[in-house]
Amino acid sequence: MTIGVTHFLVVGAVMFCCGLYTMSTKRNAIGILIGVELVLNSSALNLVAFDRYMGAGRLDGQIMALFIIVLAAAEAALAVGICINVYRNLATVDVDKATQLRG
Amino acid sequence: MGEHTYEILLAAAVASPLVSFWLLVFFGPRLGKPKAGWVGVLLGMGVPLIMGTIVMIGWWFFEDEASRAALTEHAFRWKWANLGAVAVDIGVKLDSLTVAMFFMVTFIAFWIFVFSVGYMKGHSDEVSGQCKYWRFFAYLSLFGFAMLGLVLSSNLLFLFIFWELVGLCSYLLIGFYFDKAFASKAAMKAFITNRVGDFGFLIGLMLVYFHLGTLDLDQAATRFAEQYASGTGIFASGFTMFGWSLATIMGVGLFCGAMGKSAQFPLHVWLPDAMAGPTPVSALIHAATMVAAGVYLVARVYRLMTPDALMFISTIGCLTLTLMALIAMVQVDIKKCLAYSTLSQLGYMIFGMGCGAWVAALFHLVTHAFFKAMLFLGSGQVIEGCHHEQDMRKMGGLRHKMPFTCWTFFVGVLAISGAGIPAMHIGLGGYFSKDEILAVAYTRSYVWGEGDFSKHEAHEGEHHSSTSTVHDVPVQLAAYQEHGEPEHADHGGAHESVDAHSSAPLALIFEHTKPLPKWMFWLAIITAYITPFYMMRCWWLTFMGKPRDEHVHEHAHETPMMFIPLVVLAIGTVFASYYLFRPLMADAAGAATAAPMVMAIDGDVHTPAITSAHSWLVYGVGFAFVAGFALAYLIYRDGLAVGDRIKQRLWPLHTLLVNKYYIDELYELVWVKGCVLLAKTAGFFDKWVVDLIFNLAAAITERLASFSGMIVDKHGVDGVVNGIAQTSMDVAGVASSAQTGRIRNYVLVTAAVAAVVLICLVWFGTNSGYSGARSFSALSP
Numbered sequence: 001m002t003i004g005v006t007h008f009l010v011v012g013a014v015m016f017c018c019g020l021y022t023m024s025t026k027r028n029a030i031g032i033l034i035g036v037e038l039v040l041n042s043s044a045l046n047l048v049a050f051d052r053y054m055g056a057g058r059l060d061g062q063i064m065a066l067f068i069i070v071l072a073a074a075e076a077a078l079a080v081g082i083c084i085n086v087y088r089n090l091a092t093v094d095v096d097k098a099t100q101l102r103g
Numbered sequence: 104m105g106e107h108t109y110e111i112l113l114a115a116a117v118a119s120p121l122v123s124f125w126l127l128v129f130f131g132p133r134l135g136k137p138k139a140g141w142v143g144v145l146l147g148m149g150v151p152l153i154m155g156t157i158v159m160i161g162w163w164f165f166e167d168e169a170s171r172a173a174l175t176e177h178a179f180r181w182k183w184a185n186l187g188a189v190a191v192d193i194g195v196k197l198d199s200l201t202v203a204m205f206f207m208v209t210f211i212a213f214w215i216f217v218f219s220v221g222y223m224k225g226h227s228d229e230v231s232g233q234c235k236y237w238r239f240f241a242y243l244s245l246f247g248f249a250m251l252g253l254v255l256s257s258n259l260l261f262l263f264i265f266w267e268l269v270g271l272c273s274y275l276l277i278g279f280y281f282d283k284a285f286a287s288k289a290a291m292k293a294f295i296t297n298r299v300g301d302f303g304f305l306i307g308l309m310l311v312y313f314h315l316g317t318l319d320l321d322q323a324a325t326r327f328a329e330q331y332a333s334g335t336g337i338f339a340s341g342f343t344m345f346g347w348s349l350a351t352i353m354g355v356g357l358f359c360g361a362m363g364k365s366a367q368f369p370l371h372v373w374l375p376d377a378m379a380g381p382t383p384v385s386a387l388i389h390a391a392t393m394v395a396a397g398v399y400l401v402a403r404v405y406r407l408m409t410p411d412a413l414m415f416i417s418t419i420g421c422l423t424l425t426l427m428a429l430i431a432m433v434q435v436d437i438k439k440c441l442a443y444s445t446l447s448q449l450g451y452m453i454f455g456m457g458c459g460a461w462v463a464a465l466f467h468l469v470t471h472a473f474f475k476a477m478l479f480l481g482s483g484q485v486i487e488g489c490h491h492e493q494d495m496r497k498m499g500g501l502r503h504k505m506p507f508t509c510w511t512f513f514v515g516v517l518a519i520s521g522a523g524i525p526a527m528h529i530g531l532g533g534y535f536s537k538d539e540i541l542a543v544a545y546t547r548s549y550v551w552g553e554g555d556f557s558k559h560e561a562h563e564g565e566h567h568s569s570t571s572t573v574h575d576v577p578v579q580l581a582a583y584q585e586h587g588e589p590e591h592a593d594h595g596g597a598h599e600s601v602d603a604h605s606s607a608p609l610a611l612i613f614e615h616t617k618p619l620p621k622w623m624f625w626l627a628i629i630t631a632y633i634t635p636f637y638m639m640r641c642w643w644l645t646f647m648g649k650p651r652d653e654h655v656h657e658h659a660h661e662t663p664m665m666f667i668p669l670v671v672l673a674i675g676t677v678f679a680s681y682y683l684f685r686p687l688m689a690d691a692a693g694a695a696t697a698a699p700m701v702m703a704i705d706g707d708v709h710t711p712a713i714t715s716a717h718s719w720l721v722y723g724v725g726f727a728f729v730a731g732f733a734l735a736y737l738i739y740r741d742g743l744a745v746g747d748r749i750k751q752r753l754w755p756l757h758t759l760l761v762n763k764y765y766i767d768e769l770y771e772l773v774w775v776k777g778c779v780l781l782a783k784t785a786g787f788f789d790k791w792v793v794d795l796i797f798n799l800a801a802a803i804t805e806r807l808a809s810f811s812g813m814i815v816d817k818h819g820v821d822g823v824v825n826g827i828a829q830t831s832m833d834v835a836g837v838a839s840s841a842q843t844g845r846i847r848n849y850v851l852v853t854a855a856v857a858a859v860v861l862i863c864l865v866w867f868g869t870n871s872g873y874s875g876a877r878s879f880s881a882l883s884p
């Protein structure tokens with residue numbers, strides 16, 4: 001059995017679903033952040049896989065993946081900063097408590 | 104003299120009191136007590152007296168009959184304004200009557216002003232503790248201005264304006280002690296009663312304006328005569344009221360003004376109350392001058408009179424002179440007694456006017472002004488001397504304390520009683536003037552009805568040229584009666600001619616003019632006997648007999664400032680009246696009585712030529728004063744005892760007279776209560792009908808307002824605005840409910856939406872050949 005693009009996509013989908021699940025079930029802000037990382041990485045995996053099998057010598061997907069990694073790093077730094085501020089203000093990182101902007 | 108010299112002098116005389124008035128108004132308080140009075144005396148009346156005297160002397164001694172007539176005709180006129188088509192002139196009515204009245208008013212007023220300086224010293228500080236001395240003289244000056252202007256007016260409109268001004272002054276001066284209720288009430292009563300008369304005056308004035316088309320006295324008379332001759336204008340109107348034609352109503356209307364001012368019978372009620380004013384005011388305004396203005400007015404509009412109007416005038420005059428003389432008999436207040444005597448004498452004047460005794464009435468006006476002013480000043484002296492005591496029952500025996508007052512008063516009593524030696528030319532004021540009125544009344548009531556005058560006139564015409572209309576009718580008529588044929592008496596220069604330029608024949612006048620009812624003549628005769636009685640009673644009770652009140656008697660005194668005017672007026676009464684004023688009146692009569700429908704009659708009773716005509720009358724009236732004096736002496740020589748016994752015997756009559764026939768009560772009941780009733784009825788109507796309508800309208804408006812406010816505005820307009828806002832709120836609420844604040848929800852929704860989008864893409868891509876889907880299919884191995 002040859003490893004094809006489908007396998008990569010399945011792994012990416014599983015990772016995406018895990019990330020999504022983590023995001024929607026975790027109440028801890030850091031946990032949600034981890035879920036976000038999983039979703040980002042699954043999409044990065046998809047890009048790399050498509051580039052490998054359908055790019056025909058082009059590096060578009062690879063570069064996009066690099067972008068995503070940088071973006072994730074920046075996002076993580078930002079999100080952790082938000083988390084710290086949330087903790088400072090509310091003395092918790094439980095996102096269910098941070099509902100001051102609800103309609 | 105130059106052109107209009109007389110007018111300039113007279114105008115200056117009118118202006119001077121006005122200047123004095125303003126001076127006193129602005130500087131009166133600063134001038135202080137005696138000075139303000141002297142400004143009033145010198146500027147207010149001194150200057151006019153000098154002017155009046157100059158004019159009088161110039162007019163009477165330096166002009167002859169022709170030049171006087173020319174001066175009258177060319178008297179000053181200046182067009183002041185146009186009322187529609189009617190021009191109103193400021194002008195001077197310059198004739199002997201004006202000159203005589205002017206001199207009389209200024210002369211009497213001057214001495215009353217002088218008297219006031221003394222009298223008001225003790226009488227002017229009573230008003231709320233403030234010094235009103237200057238104010239008194241300001242009012243007097245204003246009165247002088249108004250009265251002189253009234254005499255001078257050539258125009259009915261200006262006459263009316265000054266007429267109202269003297270009325271105002273009268274009001275102000277009656278109410279001079281306005282902090283006393285009776286004074287202010289008397290002032291109001293005088294003013295309101297005068298308004299009633301002035302209403303009639305205005306009606307007459309309007310009729311003159313509309314039908315004669317002019318307000319000038321001379322022009323109106325000319326047009327009246329023209330309209331009478333041609334039967335046009337006011338004579339073309341078929342309007343009648345109480346059986347009077349429109350022309351009569353005009354005359355009666357003008358006379359109504361005179362009734363108010365001269366206090367004739369139904370409107371007489373104000374004059375006795377007017378004695379609430381200071382005594383000089385009673386003397387000047389309410390005895391000598393203003394009240395005589397009514398007679399003056401009738402004299403001035405004599406040419407607009409009709410026989411019916413004159414009959415009305417004589418009826419009113421006759422009632423007044425009788426009724427008021429009766430009241431005067433029972434008065435105990437010295438001023439009230441004089442007031443009723445004034446009313447009675449004014450009645451004589453008006454009666455005389457009504458009879459046609461134009462000269463006699465005006466002559467009586469002048470003589471009366473002299474002696475009545477003097478009598479009032481005398482009473483003022485008495486009141487002042489007796490510490491404000493006015494009750495004659497408490498006086499008596501004052502002759503030793505007040506000799507000047509006593510004897511000048513006696514001269515006045517003689518004059519008003521008509522004392523003289525009958526059939527000779529010796530007598531005092533009333534002896535000439537009142538007897539003359541009575542002689543004319545006699546002619547009108549007895550001679551008039553009997554002879555056939557049209558025949559008489561025709562008969563006369565044969566002997567004379569047709570231009571000679573009858574002069575001195577009664578004398579001739581009387582002579583005709585006596586001797587059976589017309590005879591020409593030596594007229595002694597003073598005569599009226601009936602109508603100088605109107606073409607109405609004398610016969611027509613006789614035909615229209617009814618003889619005077621005999622009862623009128625007899626009432627006037629009886630009153631001629633009553634007058635000396637009540638005057639003698641007044642004098643005797645005050646000055647003669649024994650003192651009845653020690654307190655009053657002890658304090659009695661007189662002051663030179665006050666008795667000098669008395670003496671001057673007494674001298675005036677004795678000398679000036681007959682020889683000066685009657686010729687002046689007679690001189691004015693020719694033109695002033697040239698009426699188309701009525702005639703003025705000369706009745707000079709005591710001149711030798713005429714004596715025979717009225718022989719019984721001459722002695723019958725001539726000795727009336729003796730009878731009256733004797734009766735008064737018999738009753739009052741021993742004090743009040745006899746009088747009281749008579750009073751008890753005749754108590755119903757006495758009660759009626761003391762209560763003045765209950766006329767005041769009747770007026771109170773009819774007019775005052777009637778007014779109140781009318782006001783209450785109007786109030787009731789207002790409350791229940793007018794208010795109902797208004798409240799209904801208000802209620803409807805309120806309902807409408809609440810409908811538009813609550814329903815339309817609140818639920819309609821506000822509803823739309825609030826509805827939009829509410830809807831926005833609701834929508835926002837619904838929309839914001841999606842913002843739960845739970846990240847899980849956002850994530851799920853995002854994922855779900857993404858899934859839906861993906862499914863849609865795949866679905867539509869498959870069906871519409873989306874290239875991406877094809878790529879996918881291409882990917883599949």
